[in-house]
Amino acid sequence: MSHANRPAWMGRPSRLTTAAKGIAITVIVALMVFPMWVVLATSFAPAEEVVANGGFVIWPSDWTSGTYERIFAAGMVPRALLVSLGVTLVGTALSLVLTIGLAYGLSRPAVFGGKPVLLMVLFTFLMPAGMIPLFLVVQGTGLLNTFGALFAPMLLSAFNLIVMRGFFQSVPSELIEAAKIDGAGELRILLRLVLPLSKAVIAVVGLFYAVSYWNNFFNGVIYLDDSSMWPMATLLRSFTSGGLSVADATGEAGSQIAPVSVQMAVVVLATVPILVVYPFVQRFFVKGVLTGAVKA
Amino acid sequence: MVVLAVDDPPAQAPAEPASPAPAPRAPRAWWQRLRRDRVLVALMIPAVVWLLVFPYGAAFGNVIAFKDYVPFLGVWQSPWFGVDHFTRLFGDDRFWNATANTVTISLLQIVFFFPAALGLALLLHSVAGSTVKRWVQSVVYLPHFLSWVIVVALFTQMLGGAGVLNGWLAEAGMDPVQIIGNAEMFKPLVIVQMIWKECGWGTIIFLAALMSVDEQLYEAAAMDGSGWWRRLWHVTLPSIRPVLMLLLILKLGEILSVGFEQFFLQRDAVGPEAGEVLDTFVFFTGFQGGDLGYAAAAGLFKGLVGAVLIYTANKVAHRLGEQGVYTR
Known part of the structure; x- marks a missing residue:
């Protein structure tokens, strides 16, 4: 030291x-x-x-690596890993597009419709969507039993939106005005000026979204009947927590739960992707991107 | 922990300055502003549509709480039911049990989580070597990013009937302890899990506050001969008290939300009397009991009370903010 x-x-x-x-x-x-x-x-x-x-x-x-070989030979886990990977990639990309678009609009002073839309966002903080009515919406939009149900209901996080808007607001307005005088359109200003300045916040918000998709097991539980469509987290839940009480009460693995070594290998497989991405984004927390935005 | 300090920063206010120069004229009519902002509006539209369909669609879906829902008929065709679901709810012991569990666990979280996070933040803050500090921070932030499924599996592996702790106890010739799946141990267990998962992440905001304490205060205190303990008590804690108060108020506003997933995963192991919280009550009556209208009524009641609490908490926090304690 x-x-x-x-x-x-x-x-x-x-x-x-x-x-x-x-x-x-x-x-x-x-x-x-x-x-x-x-x-x-x-x-x-x-x-x-x-x-x-x-x-x-x-x-x-x-x-x-015998346990892992058995798992990969069985096919169920690799498929779940693919589902999780796809949902995480597609979901995070869509989330970032939606969040950046709305956050940028709301970060500009006196934008058309800014006030009511901001109120709309803030209201979702006060009263998040209830589980039952949200289920009815997913049912009504025909997303039930499709992969879309794994990401569509959670595309936008109000918290991430506010973090990103706070960051955009800290971009000096003189820069934007100067670019306008040079004849740049709004889209060009966003893509060429604001986004390159915002790499850190995009990385952090992107990680938040990616982690929330990767870790979500509950959407799989309530929206997907077919277990072959389940993402990794939902599968893991049925491997471990499903038979938890039985295993603990008897102290021995019941027939309905997977052997311990298989359970643990599945836990590892569900964790590794987070461990791989984490170090790359983690430095931004230490740098304080987040605290600045959260305090704003 | 969501910090709702999202009011516009004051720098935002002069959107249309009354500049004396007749520079670019600010458009007045709404269609002029729409024309001016058409690109920005186009950027915002996808997210606004999503907001209208999902959270706001769900908000309208709450009408099911006033209906005798028949899946075959759908939400709109099902007959009206008045407030019968709510009268039944208020007389339902399972609902009040879930409410009591939720509030108890929330209060326990406040009592144990805050000191743990603050203590860890003070420890990290006092570490001089920045390399060590960064490494430790990386490690303690990590569990925040793990799914509750993984955290519950880790705890079972450590403390469960066939876990590490009981393995060691058996080796030492002692009786096993039943921690997982034991109703009496459930509340301590979920608090410890919560601290294990979120304590490190919770230090972020405390560290930011500690960083902003005026160095001169420490210097003056040290000149007056005060030691480490007195500096902590008379300088550090008073300086970060506003942040502590703010977080406490906001957490009190969220007293009806203890997090769904952690309890959903572990409720069955201990039974509903010990393990049911409001969110799991909604899930199990709705999807396992098949009583969607009744469950939606419970969810709506929780949502409305929660909204009032969060709103009040934010008003109070804002009041503190105006005294200049939580501004940038």
């Missing part, structure tokens, strides 16, 4: 304080990482070892 940036008034911390902080941080990080590690280790352990050890493995005697 470097102490170069400590201000003069702050005395050198005692060794005891430093040690206590170090221990506290280590414990917290361990509490976060250890459960994920156990899941990873269990999924790579031989299935017999998991059973012999009572349901988990912390350090497998032998790292094997």
